Structure formats: structure tokens, C-alpha cells
Amino acid sequence: MDTGKVYGQWTCLQMLLAGRMISPDRRNILEKQMDTGGANSESASDTASARTAEGLATRSRNHYVIVGAGSAGCVLANRLSENVDDSVLLLEAGPKDLLLNSTRLSWKIHMPAALVYNLCDDKYNWFYHTRPQKHMDGRVMYWPRGRVWGGSSSLNAMVYIRGHAEDYNRWQREGADGWDYDHCLPYFRKAQTHELGANQYRGGSGPLHVSRGKTNHPLHCAFIEAGQQAGYPFTDDMNGYQQEGLGWMDMTIYKGKRWSTASAYLRPALSRPNLKTEVRCLTTKILFEGTKAVGVEYLQKGERKKVYADKEVILSGGAINSPQLLMLSGVGNGDDLKKLDIPVVSHLPGSNLQDHLELYVQQECIQPITLYKAQKPFHMIKIGLEWLLKYTGIAAGWV
Numbered sequence: 001m002d003t004g005k006v007y008g009q010w011t012c013l014q015m016l017l018a019g020r021m022i023s024p025d026r027r028n029i030l031e032k033q034m035d036t037g038g039a040n041s042e043s044a045s046d047t048a049s050a051r052t053a054e055g056l057a058t059r060s061r062n063h064y065v066i067v068g069a070g071s072a073g074c075v076l077a078n079r080l081s082e083n084v085d086d087s088v089l090l091l092e093a094g095p096k097d098l099l100l101n102s103t104r105l106s107w108k109i110h111m112p113a114a115l116v117y118n119l120c121d122d123k124y125n126w127f128y129h130t131r132p133q134k135h136m137d138g139r140v141m142y143w144p145r146g147r148v149w150g151g152s153s154s155l156n157a158m159v160y161i162r163g164h165a166e167d168y169n170r171w172q173r174e175g176a177d178g179w180d181y182d183h184c185l186p187y188f189r190k191a192q193t194h195e196l197g198a199n200q201y202r203g204g205s206g207p208l209h210v211s212r213g214k215t216n217h218p219l220h221c222a223f224i225e226a227g228q229q230a231g232y233p234f235t236d237d238m239n240g241y242q243q244e245g246l247g248w249m250d251m252t253i254y255k256g257k258r259w260s261t262a263s264a265y266l267r268p269a270l271s272r273p274n275l276k277t278e279v280r281c282l283t284t285k286i287l288f289e290g291t292k293a294v295g296v297e298y299l300q301k302g303e304r305k306k307v308y309a310d311k312e313v314i315l316s317g318g319a320i321n322s323p324q325l326l327m328l329s330g331v332g333n334g335d336d337l338k339k340l341d342i343p344v345v346s347h348l349p350g351s352n353l354q355d356h357l358e359l360y361v362q363q364e365c366i367q368p369i370t371l372y373k374a375q376k377p378f379h380m381i382k383i384g385l386e387w388l389l390k391y392t393g394i395a396a397g398w399v
């Protein structure tokens, strides 16, 4: 469902620049984390000699600087560092997604059924809230976004769903050359290893493991059956020939664990000497020479640092943070920026940011077959232990 025009351009700009999507408490915590480097900073290149901002500014040159180790940033870090002649620096505001290198210790991220835990607090989450929304009866909408390696793919619902083929074809018709479905499909396939094997639509050897979220739960089967009785088709593969209809979803879950882009793309590339990562560092500004982005400024452990990119600065901070960082750096609606005393680098207005709503429909179940029992403490411990020991059981999928 579309939220319609969620923010007017000015409202959005004000909100982002004034930090109004972050509660004051949250902002204090964030700034404190950036000042202290957080409770357990994991900066790889945190050496004493790199402590002076100017020193770092002169020494720290890379071919690519990537802002944000989320879904897009992890993929880019992997693919760009494949070329051993290119040096890549990946900057992330949040922490790593592993505690002591263990998925078990960081079960709240890696256990599929634990997904709601990280939506309830701001540990790995920007935890945004909108202003009251005029078109939603003045309600404040909660807007979670990942702030950790893997970004939102470390706390999302793990549904693997491609866009509709006709949407890509429309992009092409509207001028986005090379973005029609026929051009995109080979990349979808290249990225993916589907547990059901490769075919015309599915990939068989890519880094992103995808499993079919098929269950034997009677309520799931009843739902799909009911949809067909209501006249909707059954679809065998939602990412295949026919997307419309009801069927079993594909999930980015592999061997009972969340398969975020940090797992799929970043971790396999970490041993490359030409890839450097920094965590708990908030990029605050893109540095320009004229209108060319040449580096970024960031805040880490209370220090303001600069790094430069010989080839490209890549902004992959997500749909909220990337435009915010652009505006803080002088790229946005010039009139609005001037009102906030931000020097205009490029007058590039953007507006009409949209997101989909998530709605819950609750029905009473007339038989005792729901997962309600699984939420009782004894069962939760049993289910949790099974996952911790074997990565199997109810916790290994989200149902």
C-alpha cells in the first residue's frame, strides 16, 4: 500500500535537517556513541597515528569511499574490491553485526524468528518516527531502519521479492535505459543461489542464498487455499513467470540463519587487503571540489576525520539518510538550503518520498493450532536452545 505523499519537500527537509525524526534522547545517545566510539568500537584502522584529523585527511586516500554498510553498501564493497588494484573504504554508522564473531551471541540479528526484537529498540536501528501525518489522522508513524552491518537487511523481514517485471519495463520506457526486466533478470540470477536450484528465473551460484518459505502449518495452508477460493490464482514462484497470486514466499534465510547482505557479500570480502571497514562512524558531510564529490567528513570517537576518494564517493545510506546527507552537504532544493544557511553546491530538488505501510489483520482462531504456545517462557527457551545448538526448529524460519 502506498502512503501517498508522505512528506512535502519542505517538511521533509526541515524534519531531516532539524533531526526531528530522531527523538532528542536518541540523538544524545547517537552523538555519545560517536564521541566515545561506543561500548566496544571495532574500528579496523584505529591506530594511534591516525588520530589527528589533518594527518588522516592527507594520508587517507582510497579509490572508492562507500558511506553505509547496508544492503547496497555491502554488495558494492564486495564487488568493487574484487579488483585488487582498487582500494575500498566502507564507512558504517552502526556496529558490526556479530558479537565476538559469533552469530549465536548476536542471535537477535541472526535468528530469523527473533526479528521483532531489533524493531523494539534502537540498538541496531535508527528508530525513526515521523511527524504527525496529516493524511493518517495525525498519527506518528514508526519507521525502523537498520544501523548495523547489513543495514536494514540485518533487521528486515527477510522476504525475497523482486519488483514486478512490468515496473522495470516502465522504468525503461520512462528513460532509464538498460533497466527493463530482460536486462535486470541476469543480475537477479547472478546474485542468487536458490535452494530449489537454478532455472530461467532463479540463480544457482550467487552469494545471496534464498530458501522457499514453505511450511506445513495448517493456518498457512488454509490461507493459501482461502485465497484461491476467493478467486486469486496460486503462484508457484513469486519471483518467476507469474508474480500475482498467492503462494509460498522466498526468504533470505540460509541454514536456519538470516542471510543479510553482510553475510552474503561483506564477510566473504573482509580478508581482502584492499577493503577497509570502519564502524560506529557517522558521515556528516560529502566534500566537494566544485560539484564533484571528492571525499567525506565523518565523526568517530569524538574526532572529525576526512577521507578522499580518487575514483568515487558512493552514498548508500538508505532512503532516509542518503538524501539527508546530500542536503547537509549542499545538494537539494537551493531555496530551502539557503534558509538553513547551508551553502548550495547543487540545486537538485527532490520530493514525494514514499514508503509502504505495514498492516496487521488479526483473526480469532477457533482451534488451538496457532503459535501462541511458542511464546510461553518454557517453549521459548526450548525453541531458542534448539536454534542455538542446531540452527533448526521454529526459530529457524519466521512464521
Ligand SMILES: Cc1cc2nc3c(=O)[nH]c(=O)nc-3n(C[C@H](O)[C@H](O)[C@H](O)COP(=O)(O)OP(=O)(O)OC[C@H]3O[C@@H](n4cnc5c(N)ncnc54)[C@H](O)[C@@H]3O)c2cc1C
Pocket: 067, 068, 069, 070, 071, 072, 073, 091, 092, 093, 094, 119, 144, 145, 146, 147, 148, 149, 150, 151, 152, 153, 155, 156, 157, 158, 159, 160, 161, 281, 282, 283, 284, 316, 317, 318, 319, 321, 322, 325
Ligand atoms: C523492518 C523492516 C522490514 C523490511 N522487510 C523487508 C522484506 O521482508 N523484504 C524486502 O525486500 N525488504 C524489506 N525491507 C526493506 C529493505 O530491507 C530495504 O529496502 C533495504 O535493506 C534498503 O537497503 P539500502 O542499502 O538502501 O539501505 P540500508 O540497508 O538501510 O543501509 C543503509 C546503511 O547506511 C548506514 N548509514 C546511514 N547514514 C549513514 C551515515 N551518515 N554515515 C554512516 N553510515 C550511514 C546505515 O546505518 C545503514 O547500515 C524491510 C525494511 C525494514 C526496516
